Amino acid sequence: MHTVIDWKPHRHLDICTVALDIWRSGYREDLLATVAVTKEPILDTMSPDPHAPESIIPSQPQSTVSAYELWQFQKQKRELREEYLDHWEATTKITGTGRPVDALIAPVAPFAAPPHGKNNIGANYTLVWNVLDYPSLAFPVTTVDSVLDVVKPAHEFLSDVDKTVYERYAPEKFKHAPVGLQLIGRTQEDESVLGMGEIVDKALASYKAKA
Numbered sequence: 706m707h708t709v710i711d712w713k714p715h716r717h718l719d720i721c722t723v724a725l726d727i728w729r730s731g732y733r734e735d736l737l738a739t740v741a742v743t744k745e746p747i748l749d750t751m752s753p754d755p756h757a758p759e760s761i762i763p764s765q766p767q768s769t770v771s772a773y774e775l776w777q778f779q780k781q782k783r784e785l786r787e788e789y790l791d792h793w794e795a796t797t798k799i800t801g802t803g804r805p806v807d808a809l810i811a812p813v814a815p816f817a818a819p820p821h822g823k824n825n826i827g828a829n830y831t832l833v834w835n836v837l838d839y840p841s842l843a844f845p846v847t848t849v850d851s852v853l854d855v856v857k858p859a860h861e862f863l864s865d866v867d868k869t870v871y872e873r874y875a876p877e878k879f880k881h882a883p884v885g886l887q888l889i890g891r892t893q894e895d896e897s898v899l900g901m902g903e904i905v906d907k908a909l910a911s912y913k914a915k916a
Contacts, residue, residue: 820879
């Protein structure tokens with residue numbers, strides 16, 4: 706018997722923002738130094754469109770970030786991790802077991818597996834766990850049915866990204882595309898996540914067998 710409660714995300718946008726602040730502090734130099742060893746070419750884009758504007762690294766060096774500024778980002782990350790731990794522990798008040806939740810089950814992305822070159826948004830759904838150092842196990846659930854999974858009426862969008870995700874979806878374009886979820890545990894609980902993943906996998910298999 707498992708108790709399921711709704712999870713209220715805690716400052717996910719702030720967590721992902723500080724992650725990008727840290728990453729952008731010197732990622733261009735880091736990438737260039739790494740590939741210089743093997744002389745391998747740098748991919749400018751994952752898009753099949755030869756005129757795609759996006760690039761993995763900027764052509765010009767980014768603005769300099771001082772050691773002080775970088776450590777402020779790191780300090781913010783530490784504070785966010787502490788807050789999230791408190792947020793997780795606080796679920797002891799609502800689980801009914803006297804213990805906090807064991808794991809979270811959440812979308813792995815805001816869309817089904819997209820066409821090649823269109824996976825350039827939505828990374829925040831997994832990036833947040835990188836910052837928190839929480840293990841996450843992605844697993845397949847179903848695939849897009851172009852007959853059942855029709856386009857829903859337009860709604861009030863949460864952001865420009867939300868609107869882009871909505872506009873990119875087309876049943877025939879995403880036909881048979883995998884749809885996945887992720888199971889997230891806490892730091893140092895990798896083995897527990899794998900064990901709970903097996904339970905979820907068996908539950909899904911049982912459900913599909915009865916469907």
